[in-house]
Amino acid sequence: MAQQGIQKTQAQQASGVVQYGKYDPSVSQEEQGFFASDLDFLKLSVGDNVVRFLPPPVGWDRPYVLVKQHFIQADGMEKGFSVVCARQMARERCIICEKISEFKAMGNDIQYQLAEKMFARARAFANVIDRRNPELGPRILAFGKTVFEQLSKIAADNGDYCDPETGFDINITRVGTGQQDTKYFLIPRGSSLLGDLNWIAEATDLSKFAKIDSAEEIMRRCGDLFAPRQPARRMPGPFPPGRQLPAQPQAQPQAQPQPRQPAQRTVADDMNDTFPKGY
């Protein structure tokens, strides 16, 4: 206490006025988006976020795209990433679904938990204008089931919210920041014009979020997940022989030592940087 008193006295003595600014902690919340890897994504702040959904592109009948995707974060991965589920989106072979089945069949807790984390979950992507930063133009809002359900109810009760002339903004209130305790509450605002019609042409092509990667690309990104296991290093444990090393013929190329390729960022990376899993 005495120390603080001395410092204050010295600062005041320097010129008679306080020679420093005052930090308003509330600005840091708004600045969080600055650190997102891709500013095209809108990260909802705690509190109110007023957004305007852009209308669907020509030929579409809805302003969002719905995607079933796996979230992958295996041991040793610094951060996870998303993979569109080929089985649920296109009825094609999905190597992540196959990996989930394999892990579940192994019957131990660790693999089962990993499998559970990888189950495909639904997400939606839409072009919106952040009314707080309209100068940034259209941005991508990624959202899950709770936001989607409220949005659908607003559409049913109040009509086409994304019409540029007769639509309306929507206030999304975010409460909490954790994976488990974050909640969203949507409230329609009064009817208003979209504003700049050029935004419609500037919108992101949402179909890219539903793009299905090749099995090779997915395996490359998954790294260890598809490499033959090395139980001696990872699990010096009591696994019965035969459970440890399911042969993965398609994974053989991954096992060869090869120079690490520079990571190629994808949409899924960007999304995961911006939106924590479970969002």
Ligand SMILES: [Zn+2]
């Ligand atoms: Zn799948």
